[in-house]
Amino acid sequence: MAMSHTSKNRLCNLPTGTVVTGKWHGRSYRLLRRLGSGANGVVYLAESGRTRVAVKLSDDYASLASEMNILRRFSKVQGAALGPSLLEADDWQSPFARETIPFYVMEYIEGENFASFIRRRGKEWAPVLVVQLLSVLERLHQEGWVFGDLKPDNLIITGPPPSVRLLDVGGTTMQGRAVKEFTELYDRGYWGLGSRKAEPSYDLFAAAMVMISSCCPGPIEKKGDGRAQLLAIIEADRFLAQYKDVLQKALDGRYQKAADMRRDLLAASSRQTSTKNERKAAPGRRSRRQAKRRGKARGIVETVVIAAALLGAYGLYIYWQLAM
Amino acid sequence: MRTGTLRQILLITDGCSNHGEDPAAMAALAREQGITVNVIGVLDKDAMDESGRREIEAIAAAGGGMSQVVYAKQLSQTVQMVTRQAMTQTLQGLVNRELKQILGSDVSLEDLPPDKRGQVMEVVDELGETVALDVLILIDTSGSMKTKLPTVKEALVDLSLSLNARMGENRFSVFIFPGKRAHAEKMIDWTPRIEELTAVFPKLASGGLTPTGPALREAIAYFDRKRSLRSWISGGDEPYIEESSL
Ligand SMILES: Nc1ncnc2c1ncn2[C@@H]1O[C@H](COP(=O)(O)OP(=O)(O)OP(=O)(O)O)[C@@H](O)[C@H]1O
Ligand SMILES: [Mg+2]
Numbered sequence: 001m002a003m004s005h006t007s008k009n010r011l012c013n014l015p016t017g018t019v020v021t022g023k024w025h026g027r028s029y030r031l032l033r034r035l036g037s038g039a040n041g042v043v044y045l046a047e048s049g050r051t052r053v054a055v056k057l058s059d060d061y062a063s064l065a066s067e068m069n070i071l072r073r074f075s076k077v078q079g080a081a082l083g084p085s086l087l088e089a090d091d092w093q094s095p096f097a098r099e100t101i102p103f104y105v106m107e108y109i110e111g112e113n114f115a116s117f118i119r120r121r122g123k124e125w126a127p128v129l130v131v132q133l134l135s136v137l138e139r140l141h142q143e144g145w146v147f148g149d150l151k152p153d154n155l156i157i158t159g160p161p162p163s164v165r166l167l168d169v170g171g172t173t174m175q176g177r178a179v180k181e182f183t184e185l186y187d188r189g190y191w192g193l194g195s196r197k198a199e200p201s202y203d204l205f206a207a208a209m210v211m212i213s214s215c216c217p218g219p220i221e222k223k224g225d226g227r228a229q230l231l232a233i234i235e236a237d238r239f240l241a242q243y244k245d246v247l248q249k250a251l252d253g254r255y256q257k258a259a260d261m262r263r264d265l266l267a268a269s270s271r272q273t274s275t276k277n278e279r280k281a282a283p284g285r286r287s288r289r290q291a292k293r294r295g296k297a298r299g300i301v302e303t304v305v306i307a308a309a310l311l312g313a314y315g316l317y318i319y320w321q322l323a324m
Numbered sequence: 325m326r327t328g329t330l331r332q333i334l335l336i337t338d339g340c341s342n343h344g345e346d347p348a349a350m351a352a353l354a355r356e357q358g359i360t361v362n363v364i365g366v367l368d369k370d371a372m373d374e375s376g377r378r379e380i381e382a383i384a385a386a387g388g389g390m391s392q393v394v395y396a397k398q399l400s401q402t403v404q405m406v407t408r409q410a411m412t413q414t415l416q417g418l419v420n421r422e423l424k425q426i427l428g429s430d431v432s433l434e435d436l437p438p439d440k441r442g443q444v445m446e447v448v449d450e451l452g453e454t455v456a457l458d459v460l461i462l463i464d465t466s467g468s469m470k471t472k473l474p475t476v477k478e479a480l481v482d483l484s485l486s487l488n489a490r491m492g493e494n495r496f497s498v499f500i501f502p503g504k505r506a507h508a509e510k511m512i513d514w515t516p517r518i519e520e521l522t523a524v525f526p527k528l529a530s531g532g533l534t535p536t537g538p539a540l541r542e543a544i545a546y547f548d549r550k551r552s553l554r555s556w557i558s559g560g561d562e563p564y565i566e567e568s569s570l
Contacts, residue, residue, distance in 0.1 A: 024437055061433050062412060065441035066449060072442065089438035102438060177453045178489035184401060189485045196489035 010096055011057050012042045020046070020055060020103060022090025029055050029105065036153075039181075040067075040170050045108060053087060054108040057101055063170065064089075064102050066180075070169040071106065073143075080139040083169050084109055109165050114152035117162070118214045123239045127269045129157065130211045132164045134262035137203050140166075141175070141258055146198035148172055148179045150206035151186045152214055173198040184222075185209060191226035194253050201253040204261050208250035215240050227251065243268050329456040330414055331359045333543050334407060335383065336476055337464035338366045339376045341536030344507065347379065350540035351387030359547055361387025361540070362410045364402060366472050367395050383536075388414075396475040400482040407459065407483060408452075415451045456493040459483075462508065462543050465500045466534045484518035499546070501539035502532075508539040510546070 014031055021028045029046040036043050041058030058064050071086035084106040091100040118126055133155065140147055148171025156165050171181035179187075179196045188194040188205040196202070213220055216233055223229060234240045234247055246264045255261040333354060341347050351361040365380045377393060384391035390410045394402045433441055463469075463476060480498070487494045495514045503509025512520055 061441060062445060062448065065433070065438075065445040068438075069442040069445060091438060100434075102434075104438075177491065178486060189482070189489075190400075196486050198489075 008042075008059075011059070011101070012037050014044070014057075020057070020092045020094075022088070022103075023093050023100065024090050025088060027088065027090070029053065031055070038168070038170075040064075046105075048105070052108045054084065054106050055103055056106065057092070057103040059099070059101060061102050064104060067169055068104050070145075070172045071104075073145075074169070077139065077143055080136065081165065082136065082140050082143075083166050083172075109156050109158055109167065111156040111158035111165070114155040114157060114164070114210070115214055117157045121162075123215045125162070126211050126214050127243065127265055129155075129162070129164050130207055131262055131265050131269070133207060133210070134204075134258045134265065136164065136166060137200070137207065138258035138262065140172075141200045141203070144175050146173050146175055146179065146200065147203050147206075148198065149181045149183055149186075150203055150210065151183045152210055153183075155210070175199060185213065185220060188251075188253065191222060191230065191251075193227055193251060200258060201250075201255060204250045204255045204258060205253060207258075207261070208247045211243070212240060212247065242271075329458055330411055331547055332389070332407065332410060332457070332459045333359055333361045333387070333462055333540065333547075334403070334459055335361060335363045335462045335464075335536070335540070336366060336403075337363070337380070337534075337536060338368075338469050338472065339373075339464075339466075339534065340379055341534050343502075343533045343535040343538070345537035345541065347536040347540055348382040348386040350537045350544070351383045351389075354540065354544045355386065355388040357544065357548070359387075359544060360389040360410055360414055362389035362406050363387075363391040364399070364406060365391070365393035366399060366469070366476070367393060368468075368472070379536075383540075396472050399472075399475050399479040403479040403483050404486040408486065411455075411457065412448060412452055415448050415455065418451075453490055454492045456495075457487065457490075458495045458514070458547070459487075459497075460543050460547060461496060461498045462539055463498065463500045464534060464536070466502060467532060480518050488516065497546070499539070499543055502535055503539075506542060507535045508542040 012034065014034075016032060018031045019028050020031065027048060029048050031044045031046045032052075033045050034042060035045050035054060040060060040063045041056050043054055043056045046053055046055045056064070056067075068086060068089055071083055074082040075085050086104060086106050088105040089103075090105075091102050093100050112120075114129065117129075137147065147166060147169075149168065150171075154166065154168040156167050157163070158165055171179060173180045175198050177198050179198050179202060182189075182196070184190040186206040186209045187196070188202060189196045193205065194202070212230065212233060215237060220233065230251055231244075231248065234244050240247065243265065246261065246268050249255055249264070250261055354361050361383060363380045363384045365376065380391045380393060390406050390413070392402050392406050433444055436444065461480060463473075465473065469476075480496075484494070484496060494516055496512070496516070496518045497510070497514045498512040498518070499508040499510055501508045512518075
């Protein structure tokens with residue numbers, strides 16, 4: 001259940017240095033800073049001895065317990081990291097609340113938010129990262145799950161080399177059931193393009209939306225015919241238009257498997273390398289980099305001038321002292 | 325474990341009642357009969373006045389359900405969330421009661437060691453997915469709600485999308501208040517498809533009184549009638565056969 005307002009505010013504003021001690025296992029975690037918060041709780045970066053971990057606190061026992069179930073299941077999957085690994089679960093007898101606050105401790109995944117990574121490094125990273133994402137999804141689907149709440153906020157880019165990891169398993173649902181948690185913009189039901197049954201195609205719709213929203217400058221809001229609107233957005237963007245076939249197929253729910261969408265996206269990406277568009281994009285970036293370098297050179301000149309002026313002034317000062 | 329059908333009333337309103345019984349008392353009555361009452365307060369632009377907010381919270385508290393005050397824009401997300409969460413809450417209550425019977429003492433989810441809670445939640449999740457659910461939607465159509473009704477309609481269609489993705493059966497029925505002849509007027513009889521609402525909504529006329537309490541009372545009575553009729557006809561699991569008069 002969603003947290004009540006007061007306790008949520010308190011939990012979201014714990015000062016740095018707060019020590020969270022578990023009453024069952026007795027281990028302590030010193031909070032360093034808040035990593036993020038959402039509908040179901042708040043996540044802090046913390047240290048326990050020398051190791052850095054992420055701690056999720058909530059006043060909702062039920063949703064925390066559900067999330068831990070999924071993290072535990074994920075950790076049993078061989079050969080792929082489907083989410084952060086779960087380290088411990090405990091309750092904290094906090095000084096400010098009469099009740100105890102449940103929390104769990106997980107692996108801290110250091111990295112950058114998906115959207116800001118694309119903004120910083122360029123759109124050409126979007127298909128690369130979505131291809132990676134589709135490998136993870138393929139594995140997750142093979143295990144009988146659907147991620148559910150797939151959106152840029154729940155993806156983190158670690159590295160180097162850059163690679164995608166999933167965060168926040170709150171929406172993860174067994175296939176065949178109703179998707180537990182979702183975000184409107186990435187939900188095919190909201191767009192009138194399918195049900196909320198947990199099936200692989202549900203995630204693949206969201207994967208297409210992740211790519212669209214991260215390449216599209218403005219906020220997207222549904223107006224009228226959702227499908228027509230999304231297709232118009234794709235066509236209006238030079239970069240996205242190159243992936244129109246794959247994206248459209250995913251939006252329409254015509255991919256049954258992540259691996260199929262991955263293959264098509266890869267094929268479309270390698271087809272792009274020699275198009276006019278890319279060549280045009282590249283010089284743009286180079287000139288930006290040059291501009292930066294030029295800026296740096298100007299900085300050096302400025303430093304030299306200032307140093308010379310200071311030296312001159314100092315010389316004058318010495319001269320003046322001696323002359324006295 | 326057998327749970328039968330979960331029964332909820334979802335009240336959507338934007339302010340204070342001004343006619344008839346205290347709605348919180350009626351909600352308490354519903355709770356006594358195993359019906360959870362959830363309340364969603366819809367805002368336009370300005371904040372809801374304090375007494376409206378207090379009434380909404382009081383109704384939900386008395387009705388054993390959840391309440392939330394939102395702007396019309398967020399309505400869809402909220403309606404489905406509140407309904408799902410109230411369902412989980414009720415099921416958790418049932419599972420907790422079961423636990424108490426097994427363990428003999430006053431034990432709930434919170435008292436279990438963290439590593440054991442997951443097992444309980446698995447049972448709750450499973451039930452939430454498969455249990456049958458009846459939701460009676462009670463919509464305030466008095467004056468100020470008029471502009472919000474298109475959003476309410478959208479939210480309800482969205483709700484059916486979420487609930488119909490479950491494996492369990494759903495039934496919805498829609499009442500509005502104030503009604504023409506009674507305090508609450510039936511718009512849609514029990515149906516798994518709330519989309520039928522689209523046809524009915526544009527015809528809604530808004531009136532002056534806001535008889536929230538009496539409307540709740542009539543909604544409860546409708547649940548009862550339905551149940552007794554169903555158990556009269558069969559063991560209770562047969563699809564509901566509509567009454568000819570009302
Ligand atoms: N293991 C982790 N390592 C690094 N950062 C994390 C980790 N877990 C969570 N975060 C950060 O904290 C934020 C909030 O966490 P999370 O999404 O789990 O909370 P939530 O309450 O479930 O939110 P939501 O509203 O998305 O459901 C994430 O978006 C992410 O930025
Ligand atoms: Mg999140």
